[in-house]
Each structure stands twice: as C-alpha cells, then as structure tokens.
Amino acid sequence: xxxxxxxxxxxxxxxxxxxxxxxxxxxxxxxxxxxxxxxxxxxxxxxxxxxxxxxxxxxxxxxxxxxxxxxxxxxxxxxxxxxxxxxxxxxxxxxxxxxxxxxxxxxxxxxxxxxxxxxxxxxxxxxxxxxxxxxxxxxxxxxxxxxxxxxxxxxxxxxxxxxxxxxxxxxxxxxxxxxxxxxxxxxxxxxxxxxxxxxxxxxxxxxxxx
Numbered sequence: 108x109x110x111x112x113x114x115x116x117x118x119x120x121x122x123x124x125x126x127x128x129x130x131x132x133x134x135x136x137x138x139x140x141x142x143x144x145x146x147x148x149x150x151x152x153x154x155x156x157x158x159x160x161x162x163x164x165x166x167x168x169x170x171x172x173x174x175x176x177x178x179x180x181x182x183x184x185x186x187x188x189x190x191x192x193x194x195x196x197x198x199x200x201x202x203x204x205x206x207x208x209x210x211x212x213x214x215x216x217x218x219x220x221x222x223x224x225x226x227x228x229x230x231x232x233x234x235x236x237x238x239x240x241x242x243x244x245x246x247x248x249x250x251x252x253x254x255x256x257x258x259x260x261x262x263x264x265x266x267x268x269x270x271x272x273x274x275x276x277x278x279x280x281x282x283x284x285x286x287x288x289x290x291x292x293x294x295x296x297x298x299x300x301x302x303x304x305x306x307x308x309x310x311x312x313x314x315x316x317x
Contacts, residue, residue, distance in 0.1 A: 153198065193236070
C-alpha cells in the first residue's frame, strides 16, 4: 500500500495471499464475523512479469495466472455467500482484449481469462451482478517504475493518447457499483482517448514521483 496516509482508523485491513486458498477462506471468515453481509467486491490485485517467452519459466507464467485469475476466482467463491444484490467488479485490462504485447503473454492471457470468467459466472449467480472493467495504462506506482521509453512506445502502439488517472478509474469503479442498468457479465473498456503530449505527461509523472 503505497499511500498509507489514505488509511483511516475506521478502515478494516486484512493481509492475505490470494494464491493460498486457506488464507483466502480464513480472510473471508474474519470479514463475515465483522460484516455478515457485504455489498461489493472489487478484485484489483494484479501481477505482471514482462519478458520474452524464451526467458519465461513455467513457474513465472503460473505465478501471474495464480494471482490474476485464481486469486480473483477464490475471492469470488468465498464472497458470494455474503453478497445480497451486491456487485463484483473484476479489474481486467485492454491487454485481455486487443492491446497485449508479446512480452506480456501471461498477463494478457490472465486478463482474457478474467473476462471469460466474468461472463460465465454472471450466468451462474443471480444474487449479485458481476462485471469487469478493462482500462489501459494508468498513472500508478508500477507504471512509473516502467522503462519510460518502452511506455511511450507502447502508448503509441496501442493509440493511447494519455495515461488514465487513478482518480478517474476510481470514479468509474464507483459509477459501475451504482449503475442499476448495467447488465451482469458486461466487460467495460476504459481508454485514455484524449490527446496529450505523451513525453510531457511522462516527465511530469516522474517529477511528481520524486
């Protein structure tokens, strides 16, 4: 958690390894004791280990899939009994649709799987709405840590005009949680469509991060 100042005394925080089913089960057991019924679940944990396929191991590939797909599956599995007319949002990516790179085949595959899981699970459960939000590059800590020349090239390749801000993605999540007309199973794409000087945006981002 990169900004601990956002944590208040009323927040209920639990640490959990999403790839460990016993830990996930125990975590939701603790949540249920404090909050027997919940309204929302947002699966936002994600991992990317970008590299050429010849440099990737099966262990690396599975690690990405376990965090991005199995982790979300387990969270949904143990949250479902606690949800009554609630909403589950899986944070996917446009890489799971059509912007994937040859270096992130595991990440792209995981987000594509997450989209499929969203669609299929929406047909299984009628006590909640399950949707996915698929943004492209967001102005986050991990984005700031990338090779910036690579990021500029990637944004040009996928025709992304600007980085999405954390605030607007958060606002979009909030809007989806309250959208009564959004069908369960929907995959919502979120692009940075407005033109912006990419190089200037990157430079400003780095300055703010110092």
